[in-house]
Amino acid sequence: MPPLTEGTVDQLTGIDDLEYLRTVDRTLLHRWALSEVFLTDARRVDDTRFLAAAQLPPTHPYYTDHLVHDGRVPDPLLLIECCRQAETYAAHVFHDVPRDAKFILRSWSWRGLGPAAVLPPGPARLAVQVSTVRPQYRGSELRGLEYHMDLWLGGAPVGAVRLEASYLSAPMYEAARSHVRGRTPAPRSDTHVAPDAGPEVAPHLVGRTDPRNVVLGDARTDGRGGATARLRVPADHPSMFDHPLDHVPGMVLMEAARQLALFTANDRRGSLSRQAVTAFSATFTTYVELDAPVSLEAVPVDADPAGGTAVRVSVRQNGVEAAAVTVELGDALPAGE
Incomplete structure (x- = not known):
């Protein structure tokens, strides 16, 4: 085969x-x-x-x-x-x-x-x-x-x-x-209230239309093409938390990284109307707990030769990097357009 x-x-x-x-x-x-x-x-x-x-x-x-x-x-x-x-x-x-x-x-x-x-x-x-x-x-x-x-x-x-x-x-x-x-x-997501993550980010700044799908709080650009944010744990979200868990699942961390990468792109280019994710890669080194704050930091890395950009997002908790996600963005249009 x-x-x-x-x-x-x-x-x-x-x-x-x-x-x-x-x-x-x-x-x-x-x-x-x-x-x-x-x-x-x-x-x-x-x-x-x-x-x-x-x-x-x-x-x-x-x-x-x-x-x-x-x-x-x-x-x-x-x-x-x-x-x-x-x-x-x-x-x-x-x-x-x-x-x-x-x-x-x-x-x-x-x-x-x-x-x-x-x-x-x-x-x-x-x-x-x-x-x-x-x-x-x-x-x-x-x-x-x-x-x-x-x-x-x-x-x-x-x-x-x-x-x-x-x-x-x-x-x-x-x-x-x-x-x-x-x-x-370890607390369970169906009974535990996660730490406050600060002001909710507007959906259009992270490529969304529904605020229920936003997982970032207190997002800020750093003036150097990067950004920081805190994780809003969507414990009641029917897709990201389909069932009770004792940790934050990897899919939520991937979504948070995508949103922060798009947030940085929005700051640099002024619009997300053409920005599409063209590649993801992630490694997970330890569980992200539900009962401690989670911070994210996005840093631009080498641009794609085809004209896209790449952003590395570090997910940290209690001073330790729990996950690292690289998100590549491009102006890709659907086939035929």
């Missing part, structure tokens, strides 16, 4: 057999709400490869709420979420990771390929080819795996995702969390 970047969907054995009729069991994706389930099929090719299918919603209160292109191009974070669902499903079904195991995100990235694909009027079909590498075992139990994913939408490549995850049994996870927090139990 050749890499997707070298072939076409029609050349890939099994792609045409993927089904888009119904979503898979939501519990295998660690999701409560059916509206947050996008994976419709996953089929194993061999011990290290599988194919997956997902249906992208034509409208969604979070994933299609964007100023750029009026939501007509796929949100990179939606594509990453589809890949996360494929990884989680595969870990349980293909690799026998227990259902009560805890999944730890180590790193992930997405890079677009070519002009942004235009979404069809109705639901869009996403096809994903996955190769797994560098498995880590403890005895017979899978403890870690890397996923290399190539994505197709309507017969056109829409990017490549790389994802690294670790898997811990429930007792080992509890022991690890206790070691980090000492005698203080």
Whole structure:
């Protein structure tokens, strides 16, 4: 089975057999709400490869709420979420990771390929080819795996995702969390009130239209092309916190980094009407807790040769960098425009 970047969907054995009729069991994706389930099929090719299918919603209160292109191009974070669902499903079904195991995100990235694909009027079909590498075992139990994913939408490549995850049994996870927090139990997002993050940022300054999707507070530019902000933990958000958690999930940190990168672009260029994310990469080194303030700092890095810009966002808590996210921005228009 050749890499997707070298072939076409029609050349890939099994792609045409993927089904888009119904979503898979939501519990295998660690999701409560059916509206947050996008994976419709996953089929194993061999011990290290599988194919997956997902249906992208034509409208969604979070994933299609964007100023750029009026939501007509796929949100990179939606594509990453589809890949996360494929990884989680595969870990349980293909690799026998227990259902009560805890999944730890180590790193992930997405890079677009070519002009942004235009979404069809109705639901869009996403096809994903996955190769797994560098498995880590403890005895017979899978403890870690890397996923290399190539994505197709309507017969056109829409990017490549790389994802690294670790898997811990429930007792080992509890022991690890206790070691980090000492005698203080981790609060849950459904009962804990997060620290105040200061004045809420206006949605249009971070590429949004709905204030409920804004996760930054007290955002300020530094006069050198960078910016700082504090994280507004959206514990009641139905997409970012689909179910109660004892930490801030990586997807929220990615969203915060995207918003701060767009905030810096807005300050430099005066408008977000043409700014699109063309690549993401992130590493996560420790859990972000719910009961301590979280700060973000954005610093411009080397510009893309094609004319885009890149921003590195450091996510810090208690004086420690918990995550580092690089967001690349460009003036990309949808295909044909």
